[in-house]
Each structure stands twice: as structure tokens, then as C-alpha cells.
Amino acid sequence: MEQIVYVDGAFVPAADAKVSVFDRGFLFADGIYEVSAVLDGKLIDNDSHLARLERSVGEIALALPETLPRIVEIQKELIARNGLIDGVIYLQVTRGAVIPRDFVFPKEAKPTFVMFTTAKDIVNAASAKTGIAVKTMPDIRWARRDIKSVALLAQVLAKQAAAEAGCQEAWMIEDGQVTEGGSSSAFILTQDDVLVTRENSSAILPGCTRKAVMKLAEERQLRVEERAFSVSEALAAKEAFITSASLFVQAVVTIDGQRIANGRPGPMTNRLREIYLEFARATAV
Template sequence: MTRTVYLNGDWLPETAAKISIFDRGFLFADAVYEVTAVIGGRLIDYHGHAARLQRSTAELGIPCGLDPEALLAVHREIVRRNDLREGLIYLQISRGVADRDFAYPNGAEPTLVLFTQSKPVLENPRVAAGITIALVPDQRWTRRDIKTVQLLPASMAKMEALRRGADDAWLVEDGFITEGSAATAHIVTQAGSLVTRGLSSALLHGITRASLLDIARSEGIPVEERAFTPDEAKAAAEAFISSATNFVLPVTRIDGTPVGDGRPGPISMRLRQRYLEVRLADAV
């Protein structure tokens, strides 16, 4: 079946949705995006994603075009129109259409797009075995706290990891791990503390990350928000990634070195279970 997509206020078959070649998202990657998971037809961690979207658009001076209530209504409607039970909603806002110029145009109308992807996100087959990670230099720009569509360096890192026989990449800068190609990186120390890098412009402020840290603290798991090195990650008891699409996904090898006993660890699996329990309970 052809999906129904949202484009600037219109509901269209995906084959009929067109964007100008002069859109600044296409010419300059002058756009931001969000991805929200859907389980049972409901939105997971939606309010965190909506708040981050507002922050990203404000940092770039791109108007959203919809107030918070209308934006939520569009998300619910695209779920309904596509009968989406489980999967993802991708949203992108660009600065809009203007003749090519490095300077921002005055008065451009933003381009707002949403589409769905139906896929199993709850029963992820990779959870039981975990994933393997390759360490790759971080070559991205320095405002990674803004969720822009400038994803080519992350895509290149992912492809390098695949070339080396790994499932994904963790990015390394100045001797420390920043984050994954499309996820937050976490380790659990041998003493049982959850370690993840503190928030800054060096990494995306993960919505799933924030939820997990709150849950970890409520579960009595010590939390350290600090940078960690590749050697520290390889010597950890456990490691995992978090994201809107994977929730919690264990990491079992880093550059060929087993993490812990080379199997998904108990704290990682406990946090995944508790995250799903908490977020499904308050899904909208």
C-alpha cells in the first residue's frame, strides 16, 4: 500500500508528494528532524521529542509552523491514516524554498514533512544477541546538540563500521567517545555505575537517554555523566546504545573486544524492560 504523507498542511500519497529543488534542506542541509517511535498506535516519549524539536528550530531560527497542539494532532492523524501499529514517524522541517544563497532568506516559508515507517521496534531481534561496535573518528560539525539533517559523516562512519564487520560505529574525538552514529553510547562499569557522556554541543541531547537516566536513578543504579575512553568502554562490564528507534540495545563487542562476558548484560536488559514499561504507560 502507498503511504499517506504530510507536506505543508496537505495529506498526499507518497508518490504525489514533491519538494522544490530550491528547498534549503536539499541545497544546504538547512533543516532539522525528529523520529518518534509508535507502539500499539501510540507515540512513545513524544513530549520529549517535541520539546527538542522546538529547541532545534529555535537555535536555527526556523519557525515550526504548527503550535504544540496542532503538531501532536498531525502525529496522531498520520498514525490513523496509515493504520500504523508499530514503527516510526519521521518529521523534518527545513527553512523553506529560496534561490541559492548562503545567507538565510527573509520571509521563506518552512517546509514541514512527516512520513511513517512500519517496522518491528518492540521485538527487536538484535536485543538477544547484542550488536558489535567499531570505533571511528568523529568528523562531524561542532553543533551536534541541534538535530540537523547533516548526517553524511554519521552515515560514512556507519558504512566504515559495516566494512569492518561491525554492526555500528561509536565516534571518537580527542581520545573520548562522543556517541554512536545515530544513538547515545553508554557503559556500565565493573562497579555497577551507568556512565554516559554529559550534555554539551559535542553530542545530541538524547530523549531516550534522559528517560533512561531518570529510570536508572529511580532503580538505585548509580549514574555518572562524564566522558569515557575507548579503553574504559572495552573494559566495562556492559555497554549499550539508546535511541528512539532501538530504546536500549546491548553492545557485546567493541573493535573485536568482548564487553564483559560478550553477552547482553543484566543492567542493560533491566533498563530496556523498565523503559518500555514506563514509556508505554505514558504513551499518547
């Protein structure tokens, strides 16, 4: 089946999809992206992702080319056209293409809007059973990490270094504290059974899966604390895990080659993954 992508109002074969070389997303990373999970052909927690999209474009004075209800219609049609059962749907909006190249926002630019799907078995991922290894890296990103910008070079370099070290994720470190993963939110479970994750601010992206997991935990009277934590605190924790739209909840079992607890996914992480999957399936649209 040939993959179909969405480009500026048209559904086209991937091989025929084109964006101008003068597009500001390509030239300046002047754009925003979002990723929503798909299970059983349905969108997971999509309202949260679209709300974050709307906030991010607002922070850089970029107008969405479609209304949110219309974006949902496009997402669903793209899922259907690709026969996607499980995976993710990616969308990106940039400030568009204008000649000549100039740093200042062009008044006549029309936003570029693209979407595509990727098949992925999130539920049965092997790493959900084994846990993942993390490598720590200095957080060299810009100061507005709360904006889901397409400017991801720092994350690319961090995740490449992690991959070369045999790890599946990088944890970004600033002032001795963990900010977040290269493409995920970071959590630990302390020895006194408190779930800890960094508080939302311009230092991290406000994770949609993070938000849902925290709410689900609090509804079950689990103690949740939003604050920074260090790598040494993570290594001394009962459990550690990450959350993201493309992974849901996954255990972290080593950091820089050092085991956390017994080096296997812990019962709290496994239970939170189960709870999130129940939530995802119950609220899918």
C-alpha cells in the same frame, strides 16, 4: 496499503509527495528533524522529542510552521492513515524554497514541513537479544552536535564504514573519548556498577531516550555518572549499551571486534530495556 505522507499541510500518497529542488534543506542542509517511536499505534515519549525539536529550530532561528499541539494532531492522523502499529514517525522542517540560491536567510521563505512513518518491530528486534557490534570512527562532525540538524554526512560515512565491517553502529571518538553513536547515545556499566554516559554539551545530541533511561535508573537508586569514557574503559566494563528512539535500549557486545565481558547482553542492560518498555507503554499517547 499505499503509504501516506504529510507535506506542507496535505496528506498525500508517497508517490505524489514533492519538495522543490530549491529547498534549503536540499541545498544547504538548512533544517531540523526529529524521530519518535510508535508502539501499539501510540506515540512514545513524544513531548521530549517535540521539546528538542523546538529547541533545535530555535538555535538556527527557524520558525516552526505549526504549533506543538497541532504537530501532535498531524502525527496521530498520519499514524492512523498508515495503520501504523509499531515503528517510528519522522518529521523534518527546513527553511523552505527560494530562488535564487543564497546562503543568507531569505526573508520571504516559507518553511517546508514533512512527515512520514516507517513500520518497525522495535520490541522484538533480534539484536535486542544478541546485542550489537560497534566500530569506532573519528568524530569529524561540526561543533554544534546538540542541534538535531539534517546535515548527517559524517554519520552516514561512519555508519557505512561500520556496516562494511559487519557492525550495526559506529561510536564516534574525539580526543580519545567516546562522544556518542552515529544515531544513538552510548553507555557503559563499570565494574563497580556505575552507569556512565557522556554529559550533555555541544559535543553530543541530548538524547531523549538517554534522558528517560537515566531518570528511570536514578529512580531505582542506580548510580549514574555523566562523564566521558574511553574505548579501553568500555572494553573493561561489565556491560555497554546504546539508547535511541528507534532501538530503545540495546546491548553492545563487541567494539572493533573485541568482546565486552562474555560477549552477550548483560543483566543490567536487559533490565533497563524492560524498565524502559514499561515506561513507554505506561506513558504512550
